[in-house]
Amino acid sequence: MIFLNLFSVNTLAQAETISSTAVVSATDVAVSSTQISSATTIKVITPAASARESLVKWCVQSLGAYKNFKAKTNLEKSCEKILLKDRCVSVNGKPIFHLDQKGKNEKAKNILVISVIHGDEIGAGSLGRYWFERVQEIDPRNNWRIIPVANPDGALKKSRTNASGVDLNRNFPTADWEAEAEKFWKKDAKSSARKFPGEKAASEPEVNCIMDHIEEFKPQFVISVHTPLNVLDYDGPKVPAPNYSYLPWRRLGNFPGSLGRYLWVEQKVPVLTAELKPDLPTGSSVFDQLQDVIGQLVQTDLK
Numbered sequence: 246m247i248f249l250n251l252f253s254v255n256t257l258a259q260a261e262t263i264s265s266t267a268v269v270s271a272t273d274v275a276v277s278s279t280q281i282s283s284a285t286t287i288k289v290i291t292p293a294a295s296a297r298e299s300l301v302k303w304c305v306q307s308l309g310a311y312k313n314f315k316a317k318t319n320l321e322k323s324c325e326k327i328l329l330k331d332r333c334v335s336v337n338g339k340p341i342f343h344l345d346q347k348g349k350n351e352k353a354k355n356i357l358v359i360s361v362i363h364g365d366e367i368g369a370g371s372l373g374r375y376w377f378e379r380v381q382e383i384d385p386r387n388n389w390r391i392i393p394v395a396n397p398d399g400a401l402k403k404s405r406t407n408a409s410g411v412d413l414n415r416n417f418p419t420a421d422w423e424a425e426a427e428k429f430w431k432k433d434a435k436s437s438a439r440k441f442p443g444e445k446a447a448s449e450p451e452v453n454c455i456m457d458h459i460e461e462f463k464p465q466f467v468i469s470v471h472t473p474l475n476v477l478d479y480d481g482p483k484v485p486a487p488n489y490s491y492l493p494w495r496r497l498g499n500f501p502g503s504l505g506r507y508l509w510v511e512q513k514v515p516v517l518t519a520e521l522k523p524d525l526p527t528g529s530s531v532f533d534q535l536q537d538v539i540g541q542l543v544q545t546d547l548k
């Protein structure tokens with residue numbers, strides 16, 4: 246964890262924009278012998294480079310905690326390609342990185358995958374990690390953006406909520422949030438600390454991060470990965486249930502402040518909440534199938 250001290254929120258936010266030739270004070274950096282080209286010209290490692298390195302290490306470490314389904318892991322290769330949006334930093338300052346993989350199909354649609362929005366859902370992290378690696382190896386039809394760990398603080402302390410004790414999937418600014426979120430929490434969730442919607446809509450940086458992705462990437466389909474309810478809970482236009490026997494296709498409904506209500510009910514972006522079984526499958530073929538079935542579904546007219 247020591248490497249996390251190497252970067253602050255500011256250096257991370259700048260990491261994509263600082264040029265590689267930026268010079269910083271020598272006290273901030275390590276200089277290797279190969280970088281000293283002459284007695285008077287000393288090249289230094291830029292903050293961008295060191296922050297980048299720390300970010301990649303963080304990616305390998307945080308996703309390395311989840312089950313690897315591959316004979317030969319591709320994790321480092323995918324981590325080297327991650328990106329970080331300015332506001333995608335958790336309450337405790339952990340980066341919420343993402344990976345983009347473009348589809349070659351001219352009719353490619355934008356699919357956003359969000360996993361570990363609930364920090365204690367380890368199976369969700371395993372699917373997130375699996376697709377995060379897999380999109381590098383296949384030639385996808387669609388443009389995939391994967392946010393494998395949307396709640397890094399919760400993942401570290403194995404809690405559903407983020408570091409402020411907010412259930413991020415109740416904190417999206419749905420139109421009914423002011424009127425309903427607290428009422429719903431008290432009545433339907435029996436004031437469970439695990440489902441606290443927050444003091445204000447969109448109060449949490451992790452939620453702002455996802456909102457920024459939605460605004461910029463403009464997903465045409467969102468997959469939100471959870472455990473352990475064993476169902477594909479779909480908020481979207483009526484479609485024939487995909488041919489996928491591992492998880493049944495069923496509508497569970499959505500809640501004030503949930504991603505499903507925020508995106509489908511209010512913005513007409515279909516959301517598939519993939520609620521995995523409590524136990525992970527032994528092999529990855531069902532994860533391959535799920536990604537392929539959704540890739541196909543998204544190619545149909547979802548209006």
Ligand SMILES: [Zn+2]
Nearest residue numbers: 363366471472
């Ligand atoms: Zn969940």
